[in-house]
Amino acid sequence: MTLPDRTAKDQIIAVTRRNKEVLAVMSWELYEGLLETLEVLSDPELMQQLRTAVEDVKAGRTYSLSDAYERLGL
Numbered sequence: 767m768t769l770p771d772r773t774a775k776d777q778i779i780a781v782t783r784r785n786k787e788v789l790a791v792m793s794w795e796l797y798e799g800l801l802e803t804l805e806v807l808s809d810p811e812l813m814q815q816l817r818t819a820v821e822d823v824k825a826g827r828t829y830s831l832s833d834a835y836e837r838l839g840l
């Protein structure tokens with residue numbers, strides 16, 4: 767199996783030197799996803815919005831898709 771095939775399934779391959787991990791090989795898609803996640807996690811305002819949204823869902827403060835469309839005037 768080729769390296770691109772092995773990493774296509776969101777696998778991360780560790781490259782070692784003297785039994786110590788020194789590199790990670792992963793698919794570009796997984797790499798981009800990790801960068802986007804880091805960007806979100808490093809944005810305090812966005813993280814607060816995410817926390818608020820999770821609290822809203824837990825408290826049942828949600829709308830159906832049709833209600834959301836109606837509220838948006840779509």
